[in-house]
Amino acid sequence: MSRFGMAIDTVRCVGCMDCVVACKTENKVPEGFNRDWITEEAFGNFPNIQLEIRTERCNHCEEAPCVDCCPTGASHYHDTGGVVLVNHNECIGCKACVASCPYDARFIHPDGYADKCTFCIHRVEKGEDPACVSVCPTHCMTFGDLDDPNSKISKLVKSRKWHVLKPEAGTKPHIYYLT
Amino acid sequence: MDSLSRRRFLKITGASIAAATAVTSLNSVVKGAKTIEEKNGSVVKGIQKIPTYCDLCFWKCGAIAYVDNGKLWKIEGNPIDPLSNGRLCPRGTGGVGASFDNERLKTPLIRKSVRGEDQWVKATWDEALDLIANKMKKIKTNYGPESLAFFSHGIGGNFLKHTFKAYGTNNITAPSFAQCRGPREIGFELTFGDVVGSPERTDIKNTKCLVLLGSHLGENMHNTQVQEFADAVGAGATVIVVDPRFSVAASKAKHYLPIKPGTDIALLLSWMNVLVTEGLYDKDYVEKYGFGFEQFAAEIQEYTPEWAYTRTGIEPAVIRETAREMGKNKPATLVHPGRHATWYGDDAQRARSVALLNALLGSWGRKGGFYTPYKFGLPGYPYPEYPKPEREPADNPGKKYPFAEGELLSTGLREATITGNPYPIKGWFVYATNLMQALPNQQETIKAIQNLDLLVVVDVVPSEIAGWADVILPEATYLERYDDISDSPFKEGFIALRQPAIDPPHDQKPNWWIAKKLADKLGLSNYFPWKNVEEYLDTRLKSAGLSLNEFKKTGIIKRPPKPIYFEDGVQPFFWTQSGKIEFYSLKLKEHGFDPVPKFTAPEEPPAGFFRLLYGRSPVHTFSKTQTNPILNDMMSENEVWVNADIAGRYGVKNGQYIKLKNSDGVISNKVKVKVTERIRTDCVYMVHGFGQTSIRNRKTYLKGASDAQLVTKYKMDPLMGGTGMNVNFVTFEMEV
Numbered sequence: 001m002s003r004f005g006m007a008i009d010t011v012r013c014v015g016c017m018d019c020v021v022a023c024k025t026e027n028k029v030p031e032g033f034n035r036d037w038i039t040e041e042a043f044g045n046f047p048n049i050q051l052e053i054r055t056e057r058c059n060h061c062e063e064a065p066c067v068d069c070c071p072t073g074a075s076h077y078h079d080t081g082g083v084v085l086v087n088h089n090e091c092i093g094c095k096a097c098v099a100s101c102p103y104d105a106r107f108i109h110p111d112g113y114a115d116k117c118t119f120c121i122h123r124v125e126k127g128e129d130p131a132c133v134s135v136c137p138t139h140c141m142t143f144g145d146l147d148d149p150n151s152k153i154s155k156l157v158k159s160r161k162w163h164v165l166k167p168e169a170g171t172k173p174h175i176y177y178l179t
Numbered sequence: 180m181d182s183l184s185r186r187r188f189l190k191i192t193g194a195s196i197a198a199a200t201a202v203t204s205l206n207s208v209v210k211g212a213k214t215i216e217e218k219n220g221s222v223v224k225g226i227q228k229i230p231t232y233c234d235l236c237f238w239k240c241g242a243i244a245y246v247d248n249g250k251l252w253k254i255e256g257n258p259i260d261p262l263s264n265g266r267l268c269p270r271g272t273g274g275v276g277a278s279f280d281n282e283r284l285k286t287p288l289i290r291k292s293v294r295g296e297d298q299w300v301k302a303t304w305d306e307a308l309d310l311i312a313n314k315m316k317k318i319k320t321n322y323g324p325e326s327l328a329f330f331s332h333g334i335g336g337n338f339l340k341h342t343f344k345a346y347g348t349n350n351i352t353a354p355s356f357a358q359c360r361g362p363r364e365i366g367f368e369l370t371f372g373d374v375v376g377s378p379e380r381t382d383i384k385n386t387k388c389l390v391l392l393g394s395h396l397g398e399n400m401h402n403t404q405v406q407e408f409a410d411a412v413g414a415g416a417t418v419i420v421v422d423p424r425f426s427v428a429a430s431k432a433k434h435y436l437p438i439k440p441g442t443d444i445a446l447l448l449s450w451m452n453v454l455v456t457e458g459l460y461d462k463d464y465v466e467k468y469g470f471g472f473e474q475f476a477a478e479i480q481e482y483t484p485e486w487a488y489t490r491t492g493i494e495p496a497v498i499r500e501t502a503r504e505m506g507k508n509k510p511a512t513l514v515h516p517g518r519h520a521t522w523y524g525d526d527a528q529r530a531r532s533v534a535l536l537n538a539l540l541g542s543w544g545r546k547g548g549f550y551t552p553y554k555f556g557l558p559g560y561p562y563p564e565y566p567k568p569e570r571e572p573a574d575n576p577g578k579k580y581p582f583a584e585g586e587l588l589s590t591g592l593r594e595a596t597i598t599g600n601p602y603p604i605k606g607w608f609v610y611a612t613n614l615m616q617a618l619p620n621q622q623e624t625i626k627a628i629q630n631l632d633l634l635v636v637v638d639v640v641p642s643e644i645a646g647w648a649d650v651i652l653p654e655a656t657y658l659e660r661y662d663d664i665s666d667s668p669f670k671e672g673f674i675a676l677r678q679p680a681i682d683p684p685h686d687q688k689p690n691w692w693i694a695k696k697l698a699d700k701l702g703l704s705n706y707f708p709w710k711n712v713e714e715y716l717d718t719r720l721k722s723a724g725l726s727l728n729e730f731k732k733t734g735i736i737k738r739p740p741k742p743i744y745f746e747d748g749v750q751p752f753f754w755t756q757s758g759k760i761e762f763y764s765l766k767l768k769e770h771g772f773d774p775v776p777k778f779t780a781p782e783e784p785p786a787g788f789f790r791l792l793y794g795r796s797p798v799h800t801f802s803k804t805q806t807n808p809i810l811n812d813m814m815s816e817n818e819v820w821v822n823a824d825i826a827g828r829y830g831v832k833n834g835q836y837i838k839l840k841n842s843d844g845v846i847s848n849k850v851k852v853k854v855t856e857r858i859r860t861d862c863v864y865m866v867h868g869f870g871q872t873s874i875r876n877r878k879t880y881l882k883g884a885s886d887a888q889l890v891t892k893y894k895m896d897p898l899m900g901g902t903g904m905n906v907n908f909v910t911f912e913m914e915v
């Protein structure tokens with residue numbers, strides 16, 4: 001089996017949004033919407049400040065509330081890598097998944113279906129990295145198989161300190177933020 | 180100043196290159212590439228990958244445009260390009276939006292009412308160019324050819340520059356000198372006898388200690404630099420950031436120095452004081468290559484960290500500790516020269532202080548410091564000789580700014596247009612630079628325009644300056660045209676090709692076509708012996724044993740590697756008066772300037788006012804990209820950063836719209852407030868390029884505020900005529 005995930009090095013990331021732009025052109029995401037985004041979190045008082053910059057997207061959770069709540073089964077786990085996907089034809093645009101996602105990763109596409117990051121499964125199945133990963137000028141993102149102990153991502157997760165977003169939501173997210 | 184140095188340097192670089200040997204083989208990525216000829220007539224099925232190079236900024240990254248069934252889809256980095264290493268920056272990635280932009284100029288336009296009213300009649304290319312050529316001929320007859328000035332930005336201006344040189348003018352300029360990197364180049368040239376250049380010769384990748392002064396890499400997306408910055412950070416390099424604002428780069432730094440704006444020279448002098456008094460500088464290097472070190476050392480004795488503390492607000496202990504870090508890591512310590520350097524009017528001396536600090540650290544010419552770049556050195560086209568202008572350029576009469584050499588002062592030409600001194604300037608031809616935002620003090624620009632008999636603007640979108648034109652010529656985007664070959668000085672010599680991926684969607688034309696056609700109408704056809712741009716490019720390539728057909732498949736051709744560090748065999752050479760690194764500058768002394776930089780305290784903001792600082796966003800270039808629908812989607816307006824304490828005191832809320840009023844009473848457009856801990860209390864900050872006033876750009880019209888509008892004051896650099904623009908103070912206007 002495989003379990004796809006991402007390790008994102010917040011030490012390298014500069015928050016330039018190249019990942020956001022690349023996703024938009026690769027996946028023809030319509031104007032006004034995006035599947036990934038940048039979050040900046042600053043702590044402290046001037047001049048003693050800590051700033052974490054993160055590129056965020058669907059966490060491709062193992063316990064995904066958006067899959068659980070989907071009335072039609074359009075939201076599902078893909079066979080490869082456990083990627084969470086939406087079958088556009090089965091989606092009725094009821095927005096239950098949009099509301100259920102603790103990461104606010106979903107939106108309703110102007111064509112009427114729920115849309116979000118697919119981990120660029122169309123590229124991954126050809127052996128390429130997701131568009132955001134492949135374009136990043138800082139090489140801050142590593143995509144790969146967490147079930148393979150020899151993959152670069154597994155090694156990073158083992159050797160570096162990391163955190164995930166909203167662990168308390170119990171969704172078992174698969175994007176690791178290296179610090 | 181001996182302005183020959185730069186030219187001489189280039190000549191020698193070119194001469195040392197033997198006949199070209201193409202070393203790059205056809206890359207697998209571009210195997211699917213179809214030539215334009217094959218494409219002609221019918222839509223090519225499937226996906227074509229067309230190598231080209233990016234034009235979203237001046238970095239010129241190699242790229243691959245993807246065309247899907249004849250339709251432009253996306254653009255990626257060219258994996259064999261040494262600038263992008265296969266990865267474009269966000270602007271580059273969003274570059275396809277430039278072609279999709281539905282607000283771009285579609286046909287030539289001729290003004291139909293008063294200048295500046297932005298009212299137009301559509302014209303054919305013949306009508307527009309006839310009108311321009313006739314006015315240009317009249318200007319030549321009545322005032323002489325030098326009375327026409329050409330303002331341009333980027334490599335796209337090359338062919339038009341050729342037309343204007345053939346016409347006989349030498350008033351050819353770009354705001355990128357006196358409004359941007361000029362002071363830096365002069366400061367370095369006075370010290371090392373050579374400029375930093377573009378792309379900057381900074382070896383960030385190998386540095387062990389990187390010092391950034393106001394340079395906000397990561398927000399400022401010069402692609403290779405940001406890639407190398409991330410590598411250096413990832414490898415654990417010590418980063419020292421000096422900035423009144425806690426930038427993204429500051430968040431990666433071991434030491435963040437929240438300096439008082441305008442006091443950088445004091446900090447630099449004091450760092451040098453520590454290095455010298457504690458004996459931490461590179462003594463062998465200074466002895467071998469330095470000139471005037473004794474006088475220099477004596478002069479900087481007084482600049483102790485305690486002295487600097489009262490000027491900069493940086494604790495003496497921090498100054499010492501950071502100086503020691505630099506000393507420890509020398510010569511792989513890089514004090515970055517920055518790029519946009521026109522801040523306070525003392526900028527060439529600040530740049531010289533940066534250069535001197537690097538000289539003490541022995542980093543110039545060394546690994547992890549400044550490498551020695553080289554070009555591919557592709558020969559130029561064998562054009563006939565240009566007519567020799569009878570008059571000197573009009574930008575710097577009486578050599579008021581003695582070190583303004585090598586490039587012209589755009590503001591100087593504007594001044595000549597206003598005053599008619601040293602002679603009248605009656606025509607402006609503006610290519611791809613929005614002068615309304617690029618030059619300080621918009622009123623002066625508007626005043627100058629009143630004196631013109633002709634103002635032509637060539638651009639892709641109806642920029643603000645286009646609104647003032649008599650004739651607007653719509654250019655094809657970089658994805659729809661050939662341009663001149665890029666041959667930048669870099670770590671490796673290489674050339675890059677820009678070729679069209681698709682045709683222009685309307686009646687837009689490539690600049691080479693405009694330049695040639697205009698020359699025809701001016702009776703200068705003999706200066707364009709080539710039929711079309713392919714023939715021009717092929718001729719240049721053939722002279723190096725290459726061919727356009729092969730080049731079209733790879734987009735990049737490299738030279739075999741050469742040493743780039745002194746320690747690897749590069750022969751150190753300094754084109755200064757003494758032939759050495761000048762710690763004490765004879766030329767500055769000769770012209771009555773400080774031979775060793777001195778610090779002068781900046782003006783303080785009046786009570787209730789804040790210094791206006793501006794900078795870059797990673798998703799925009801100047802005021803050029805805001806209409807691009809993809810990049811506009813990323814950032815459609817700017818914000819003004821206000822320190823949280825100040826916001827509390829003035830009752831300004833995060834996300835609230837306010838206006839800014841400067842000390843000359845100019846009021847900005849409304850702008851959203853970002854209340855933040857990430858900035859000092861004595862300044863505010865915004866990203867440059869917003870608050871545009873071109874009504875035909877609905878996406879950008881009055882979105883955010885324009886720093887350029889508020890930059891009514893500027894402080895001239897007495898050495899080289901740069902315009903320091905961080906000298907304006909603003910206050911808050913709550914009523915929007």
Ligand code: SF4
Binds near residue numbers: 234237238240266
């Ligand atoms: S740095 Fe970015 S915008 Fe500039 S040329 Fe490279 S990819 Fe294009």
